[in-house]
Amino acid sequence: MERYDVAIVGGGTSGLTALRQLANLGKQAVLLEAGNTPGTKNISGGILYSKKPKNGRVYNIEDVFGREFIDDAPYERSITQYILHATSKDKLYSIDLTPVHEYQINYAYSVLLSKLIPWLAKEASDMSEKMGGGIISGVHLRSVRWEQGNSDIVIDTDELEPFRVKAVIAADGVNSELAEVTKARNKFSSEQLYQGVKVVIKLPETILEERFKVTSEEGAAHLFAGDVTMNHIGGGFLYTNRDTLSLGAVYHMDSLMDNPIEPSRLIDTLIRNKLVAEFVKDRVPAKKSSQALISKDEEIRQHFMAVKLLKNWNNLRSEYYSRDGIKRLIESGKYGTKDEIESRIAFLENELVEKYNYEFGDNYVELEYSTKLIPDGKRCRMKAPYYKNILFVGDAAGRGVFVGPRIEGLNVGIDDAVRAANAVARSLDRNNFDEQYLGNFYTKSVEESPYTRDMKEIDKDYLKIFLDCSKNIPKDIVGSRYGMIFKLMSSGTLRGIAVGFANMLGFDRLLPLVESVDTYVNVPVELADRLGKTIDSNYVPTTPSLQERIAKLDYNDDSIPHIQVTKPRSEFMVKMASLCPTRCYSYENGNVILQHEGCIECGTCAYETLWRHPRGTKGVSYKYG
Amino acid sequence: MPVRPLNVGVIVKLEPDFSEGNVSYNPDGTLNRAETKNILGPHSAAATLAAFYCKVKYDAKVAIGTMGPPIANQALRQAQLISNADELHLYSDRIFAGADTLATAEVLRLGVSRMNNGLGADIVISGHRASDGETGQTGPQTAWKLGYPFIGNVIDFHIDQEGKSIYAKRFISLYGFYDVIEEIQAPLPVFISADPSYKPSFNTISERLSLARNLNEARNKADNFEKYLQVFNSEGLGADPRYVGLPGSPTIVYKVEKIPKAKAKRRVEFVDGNDTVKLDMVAKKLIQLMTEAPIK
Numbered sequence: 001m002e003r004y005d006v007a008i009v010g011g012g013t014s015g016l017t018a019l020r021q022l023a024n025l026g027k028q029a030v031l032l033e034a035g036n037t038p039g040t041k042n043i044s045g046g047i048l049y050s051k052k053p054k055n056g057r058v059y060n061i062e063d064v065f066g067r068e069f070i071d072d073a074p075y076e077r078s079i080t081q082y083i084l085h086a087t088s089k090d091k092l093y094s095i096d097l098t099p100v101h102e103y104q105i106n107y108a109y110s111v112l113l114s115k116l117i118p119w120l121a122k123e124a125s126d127m128s129e130k131m132g133g134g135i136i137s138g139v140h141l142r143s144v145r146w147e148q149g150n151s152d153i154v155i156d157t158d159e160l161e162p163f164r165v166k167a168v169i170a171a172d173g174v175n176s177e178l179a180e181v182t183k184a185r186n187k188f189s190s191e192q193l194y195q196g197v198k199v200v201i202k203l204p205e206t207i208l209e210e211r212f213k214v215t216s217e218e219g220a221a222h223l224f225a226g227d228v229t230m231n232h233i234g235g236g237f238l239y240t241n242r243d244t245l246s247l248g249a250v251y252h253m254d255s256l257m258d259n260p261i262e263p264s265r266l267i268d269t270l271i272r273n274k275l276v277a278e279f280v281k282d283r284v285p286a287k288k289s290s291q292a293l294i295s296k297d298e299e300i301r302q303h304f305m306a307v308k309l310l311k312n313w314n315n316l317r318s319e320y321y322s323r324d325g326i327k328r329l330i331e332s333g334k335y336g337t338k339d340e341i342e343s344r345i346a347f348l349e350n351e352l353v354e355k356y357n358y359e360f361g362d363n364y365v366e367l368e369y370s371t372k373l374i375p376d377g378k379r380c381r382m383k384a385p386y387y388k389n390i391l392f393v394g395d396a397a398g399r400g401v402f403v404g405p406r407i408e409g410l411n412v413g414i415d416d417a418v419r420a421a422n423a424v425a426r427s428l429d430r431n432n433f434d435e436q437y438l439g440n441f442y443t444k445s446v447e448e449s450p451y452t453r454d455m456k457e458i459d460k461d462y463l464k465i466f467l468d469c470s471k472n473i474p475k476d477i478v479g480s481r482y483g484m485i486f487k488l489m490s491s492g493t494l495r496g497i498a499v500g501f502a503n504m505l506g507f508d509r510l511l512p513l514v515e516s517v518d519t520y521v522n523v524p525v526e527l528a529d530r531l532g533k534t535i536d537s538n539y540v541p542t543t544p545s546l547q548e549r550i551a552k553l554d555y556n557d558d559s560i561p562h563i564q565v566t567k568p569r570s571e572f573m574v575k576m577a578s579l580c581p582t583r584c585y586s587y588e589n590g591n592v593i594l595q596h597e598g599c600i601e602c603g604t605c606a607y608e609t610l611w612r613h614p615r616g617t618k619g620v621s622y623k624y625g
Numbered sequence: 626m627p628v629r630p631l632n633v634g635v636i637v638k639l640e641p642d643f644s645e646g647n648v649s650y651n652p653d654g655t656l657n658r659a660e661t662k663n664i665l666g667p668h669s670a671a672a673t674l675a676a677f678y679c680k681v682k683y684d685a686k687v688a689i690g691t692m693g694p695p696i697a698n699q700a701l702r703q704a705q706l707i708s709n710a711d712e713l714h715l716y717s718d719r720i721f722a723g724a725d726t727l728a729t730a731e732v733l734r735l736g737v738s739r740m741n742n743g744l745g746a747d748i749v750i751s752g753h754r755a756s757d758g759e760t761g762q763t764g765p766q767t768a769w770k771l772g773y774p775f776i777g778n779v780i781d782f783h784i785d786q787e788g789k790s791i792y793a794k795r796f797i798s799l800y801g802f803y804d805v806i807e808e809i810q811a812p813l814p815v816f817i818s819a820d821p822s823y824k825p826s827f828n829t830i831s832e833r834l835s836l837a838r839n840l841n842e843a844r845n846k847a848d849n850f851e852k853y854l855q856v857f858n859s860e861g862l863g864a865d866p867r868y869v870g871l872p873g874s875p876t877i878v879y880k881v882e883k884i885p886k887a888k889a890k891r892r893v894e895f896v897d898g899n900d901t902v903k904l905d906m907v908a909k910k911l912i913q914l915m916t917e918a919p920i921k
């Protein structure tokens with residue numbers, strides 16, 4: 001059996017950071033990733049934060065990947081605006097939370113994981129190769145075992161011969177199979193999870209910059225609370241990428257269980273919000289229905305011609321609206337002036353309209369639909385994130401900061417990964433993989449992380465900035481219940497006492513009060529109704545059907561189902577018929593039936609099923625993430 | 626003591642690329658072979674893949690050789706991309722023109738001896754045959770000229786470097802069957818032809834790591850494939866003009882004709898379906914035929 005020092009399971013941001021950090025420390029590690037290539041299985045919102053807390057230290061991505069990360073990595077934009085919108089129908093009340101966003105940060109970049117992760121993977125594997133390690137994609141870990149009298153871990157996969165390692169770093173995400181097979185923790189319950197739903201929308205670069213009033217390097221984040229969540233605890237987000245938008249929302253699973261609505265419908269509701277609609281709007285061609293009787297051959301010919309024109313139109317327009325696009329087009333020698341390009345675009349449009357029965361109008365272009373669970377670290381972080389010589393990091397350990405508008409999993413997983421790698425390196429040096437030496441050391445390190453503090457208690461300073469931003473909110477809001485809190489919290493001394501008291505109670509006790517339909521829905525709706533301004537727009541986006549959304553995804557179907565339904569009649573499973581984002585469950589004769597093709601591995605149904613990821617290279621591959 | 630690295634030689638045949646924009650015609654409308662771009666045929670690709678397997682698994686040195694016109698670059702680049710080869714050989718000379726399989730084998734024999742810095746090859750791999758009308762004899766004939774044992778239609782193999790032998794599995798056709806797998810051990814050096822269905826598999830961590838490394842290297846090398854390319858003419862190979870090109874080709878294609886259809890030998894006899902005596906005869910006849918027929 002082959003032997004390696006360390007195995008890392010999962011090539012998301014956490015796993016790759018662990019690999020690179022171990023390599024930085026001169027240690028050998030192999031990373032297993034089930035996806036065909038790294039970055040095809042990962043989704044995020046996503047804003048990647050780099051932080052500088054006042055107390056204690058966190059490890060940021062550039063601490064591991066070096067200055068090259070800032071200079072070369074394919075992130076999207078540096079987020080410099082952060083605005084919260086309370087919504088009620090077509091009314092909107094906005095609060096500028098940029099100071100909250102900027103609290104203790106070095107920077108915040110919007111990222112698309114299927115672009116960022118391949119870069120991280122290359123950087124990590126180049127370095128790791130020198131230590132005799134590297135990344136092995138398309139391999140799915142099935143199980144781990146310990147042989148008698150030996151602390152080495154034997155790893156079984158679906159694809160390779162078993163091999164042996166001294167320690168494992170589990171970075172296999174929220175639906176961690178390592179946690180499941182070792183019983184290192186319980187499965188996360190609906191109370192501990194949010195369902196994240198996201199669509200990526202195309203928007204030409206310079207149009208985006210004009211619309212969001214940002215420069216070519218900057219970007220904006222807009223958050224939404226109120227009726228956009230259809231009465232669920234949660235909120236929406238819209239982040240600007242280079243030439244796309246990440247629009248999504250997170251919904252507390254408990255509240256989805258109480259009021260199950262299909263994720264695809266939920267996101268449609270967000271898209272149809274007047275402000276969101278105006279944000280995503282673009283000039284889009286659509287085929288008009290035609291009455292003309294033409295032969296099949298002629299129809300095919302026309303179709304091919306139209307497709308060609310559409311492609312040309314699309315490419316030229318994207319280039320025209322991209323940074324320095326006009327300059328590039330002129331330099332290519334194809335066009336003499338800006339006017340020429342514009343008239344060529346107009347000509348192509350005209351051809352499509354006149355000859356091929358197209359029309360151009362306001363709509364939006366959706367590129368990708370995705371869903372994944374998000375663990376709420378306040379409720380589910382593993383208190384001792386290890387089992388024997390396996391250390392859990394990031395989503396796998398249920399670690400993420402989820403406070404108010406903050407959704408931070410990327411940076412937390414990165415911080416964990418460095419701590420885990422450091423702990424493992426220390427054990428390798430001493431050849432000591434005892435719980436005391438490895439697991440406890442790692443736990444202590446993670447407990448010292450300022451992120452863990454954020455999962456345990458309210459940060460008084462953060463709260464102050466938050467309240468300062470919200471100082472214009474009238475104090476008699478919602479029968480004065482929350483108004484009272486605002487009033488109390490706005491005074492420095494009272495805030496100190498209140499926060500101290502609240503932290504004594506702990507997040508566990510406070511959460512039902514703080515995270516409620518009142519705070520997430522009723523307060524924002526009332527704010528918008530009372531103080532909001534009406535958005536003047538008559539554009540109503542035509543959202544794609546779920547079938548169209550699924551059709552855009554890439555699948556490599558596994559003939560063996562990776563999920564087994566064990567309780568076809570349970571209340572939970574019946575709800576999956578509504579909550580599975582790709583309608584894999586149907587309800588027939590009192591039983592829930594699964595059709596696993598089309599599954600996007602979000603994990604929503606995992607709680608009451610035998611749930612595994614598909615075998616290596618199988619299942620869904622995201623193009624944006 | 627570390628074992629001497631395994632030297633692998635691959636002989637490939639380039640085939641005209643009939644995809645759009647790559648074909649060139651003579652003024653009379655016939656194919657201009659010298660100008661038409663070449664690609665690696667699927668059979669040669671299988672051979673190249675087998676060499677890649679040696680590279681990944683045994684850290685072998687790989688050289689790829691072909692005889693052809695001097696514009697074989699695209700195909701050799703492609704071969705390097707597949708195999709991460711260390712040397713690319715092009716055997717090109719006017720006097721090689723008109724060669725039949727035997728004369729081609731002579732050039733390839735000489736080519737193999739130049740491979741891997743003149744060390745030759747412990748294992749030479751060819752494709753099953755080319756897809757543009759070649760008869761599958763070049764491989765065996767080159768093996769014969771080299772004096773190496775030949776194993777055809779190999780679907781899987783491994784090398785025992787210390788024992789200096791190869792263990793190979795190959796498809797053989799037996800009484801018209803095509804699904805018999807034979808296992809063979811042969812001493813090195815050896816000549817194998819890769820079956821078109823050949824597909825390497827890498828099942829251990831070390832192989833997968835080596836795979837990733839080699840894929841990476843292959844990409845980098847293929848970007849600068851000219852650096853690895855050596856062109857040999859007849860003189861460079863030390864060829865004896867009597868054995869190469871037209872003079873070395875005993876085969877003469879005199880004329881190509883359609884094979885005429887043979888006359889049917891069957892006799893037809895009509896039987897009245899109501900006549901039980903006649904039907905009984907038919908049944909007996911069928912039973913007789915069936916017992917005589919070889920079991921298939």
Ligand SMILES: Cc1cc2nc3c(=O)[nH]c(=O)nc-3n(C[C@H](O)[C@H](O)[C@H](O)COP(=O)(O)OP(=O)(O)OC[C@H]3O[C@@H](n4cnc5c(N)ncnc54)[C@H](O)[C@@H]3O)c2cc1C
Nearest residue numbers: 010012013014034044045046047141173196394395409410
């Ligand atoms: C909609 C949404 C919005 C979000 N917004 C933000 C945000 O703005 N900012 C932020 O910081 N965080 C955000 N998060 C959270 C953040 O995306 C996650 O915390 C982070 O991606 C987790 O990274 P990870 O590496 O721990 O896990 P993952 O990215 O889930 O990686 C796990 C990897 O393990 C692989 N794997 C799993 N099982 C196996 C196995 N058995 N064998 C081999 N490989 C396996 C998977 O294929 C996957 O690649 C958001 C999440 C969602 C869903």
Ligand code: SF4
Nearest residue numbers: 580599600602603605
């Ligand atoms: S079947 Fe797949 S897509 Fe549907 S809920 Fe379960 S994991 Fe998510």
